Amino acid sequence: MKKVGVAILGLGVVGSGTYKILTEHREFYKKTHNIDVTVENVLELRKERALELGINESAIASSMAEICSNPDVDIVIEVMGGVEPAKSFVLAALNAGKSVVTSNKELFCKYSHELEKAAKKNNCGLFYEASCVGGVPVIRALLDNLQGNKILSMMGIINGTTNYILTKMSDCGASYEEVLKEAQKLGYAEADPTADVEGYDAAYKLSILSSLSFHTKIPYTEIYREGITGVSALDISYGKKLGYTIKLLAIGKNGTNGIEVRVHPAFIKSEHPLASVSDSYNAVFVTGDSVQDVMLYGRGAGALPTGSAIVGDVIYCATHPNHSYSTFKNTEKADAATKFVTNFESAYYLRLAVKDKAGVLAKVSAILSKNGINVAQIIQPNEKIDGAVPLIIVTHLTRENSVNKAVADINANDSIAKVETVIRVVSD
């Protein structure tokens, strides 16, 4: 039986969940994998947390150096989050010859090139399945299952907080502010929700997933990012009438013009498999040139689902002594040859407030047409909002720049109409 000692850095939600899984399954892993996994050290400033979990005081390390010099620690699990001190600790572990398993999307997205370099130098494993989409097995699927494909596109609901908020807004017709407050009360959103609701968390994950998919580093700074704070119950309700569900989507495409990476709210057809991914569930929908469509669905966050991904990596690391690394030249920046497309192709939902008089529709139509935009669908409900008539337009596929120009043209002519909302529509 192989002895495997681990250290856990951080006993927050995920760290505690990981500790519980490892200790409760110790006998199970002896039987299934012939390994005896023990938690030899934890690093946690709030000592009482460790004691509450039943961890021996002697296992509570007083410094990272103590863990690095502990010969019984083979694998270091980093579940602290944030860049520092996590980065220094991970590098210290690797340089001490320990393999590392991390759930830290921000760290991995920003510094995977440095971490991988240190791992290779020291012949250590570096695993990060838990960094993206919790218990959903998407990293290894891209590395070890779909790697024979040219990945054409990926589309994901990869942030639990925003999906919870948008689902509740859709179900109850409540406003963003109301639902956010409720989510904070229930612990689904943090006191400062910026990282989630402004799409940073999703952008970090998309950076990791699209780098693996497209075989070149996709820095998160190349990702177009728009959060959900501007999404209104009114637009969700009009969207529903048109057969759409609103989601915060992370989209990566690899087309003939280059790579397109973006995180933003989007309408998606209600019969699309992603549309029924509700509440805190997450899913990634990948299209490859051979496999066609694959969707991976599950809990994108939480102590035990994320702990499941971490423990999966720990067992893999313990049972596969020869380490392999990411399948692209893991540099700080994208390859020089990589082109990024910012003038996205998409369909668009526009909600306008228009004057209730003859000729307005003709003028709006003329502006759209002048910008090369074809209208797929139009609704003018028999109602008024703040004295103006709402006019909802869904376009055929067009380009971001064309829409921006058309919106500016309409708004410049604000005696007739004003564009209140622009939401991208996934048309395929």
Add this chain to the structure above:
Amino acid sequence: MKKVGVAILGLGVVGSGTYKILTEHREFYKKTHNIDVTVENVLELRKERALELGINESAIASSMAEICSNPDVDIVIEVMGGVEPAKSFVLAALNAGKSVVTSNKELFCKYSHELEKAAKKNNCGLFYEASCVGGVPVIRALLDNLQGNKILSMMGIINGTTNYILTKMSDCGASYEEVLKEAQKLGYAEADPTADVEGYDAAYKLSILSSLSFHTKIPYTEIYREGITGVSALDISYGKKLGYTIKLLAIGKNGTNGIEVRVHPAFIKSEHPLASVSDSYNAVFVTGDSVQDVMLYGRGAGALPTGSAIVGDVIYCATHPNHSYSTFKNTEKADAATKFVTNFESAYYLRLAVKDKAGVLAKVSAILSKNGINVAQIIQPNEKIDGAVPLIIVTHLTRENSVNKAVADINANDSIAKVETVIRVVSD
């Protein structure tokens, strides 16, 4: 650059698809994985198939022995299907020191113990991701992602032909016979559809998936199997009214009383993620004690999706020189300690034809009650079928034996009612 020579046994649908993927992506794999994969040999009696694909005549082997003695062949891809000669060929390849990638569910389900033994003896890789659910990455997810979990249950739509037939029956209200004919015309069902429609194919796959999930060999002979030939458009339509969708489900459960493995048509709530898996799409819904629910969805068959799984295994094999094997004692039979439950717990849909007179419902209810069965839902539509009144009953959770006994009791009293259909209902 590492040179990787492969041989393909069988150029049917999947073999041809695999050949195309490998040859069209040769330059791509050089860049992404630093490997040069070439097809050194094919084994195919119909020589013209090979020539049509553009394969050099010199690469068409005249025997398995020729492939075994070709030093340029590192990996043998077996996509012939069936037990023999596939089994002899795979064993010959392993004994000649070649790693094997197979899509053959029948062979792997029946003889994985023999194949794995030969692979271990010769220190060769043995890969079978393509044996279950085509391009959906389920095998590796169970082995390398979810292996930290005690898997509590799995539920899958893992046969494309039957899912296509049931979807069409549901959409159009057509009969099984009509849709089968259409499916055969379109190539979605074989001339002899037995393996698919009687659930053998699904049972082979469930044997493999549940063995991996539950860490003991689950011989396919232990799997309860019922096909879709008895499913009627009438029951599908009543099911819809009750909020259910019909699917051929493969179910594995690991509970306190033992392991339950079964393949049969079942009603599932229309809002369940599996209910919207339509046409030839497949999905596996796995519940683990840590990860909770995970669903993996995609194309369960077809040249390129299955080819994607095969090529994924080929690349993995070429880039991971240390081989690992299944995580259970891969024996011919289940461990002596393994208990199989046959008196399943389930909810049930019963359609009865009853006499249109007073007291019948009371008598039926009394029989159900006597057998300890609680009724969850009852519908008596205001219509007659062949002179009798249809009575639809959905039970709460009960046991297979209780339902069988109740059905026998009702039918024994056939002056009042006859049970026309029994369909299990997935209630959670």
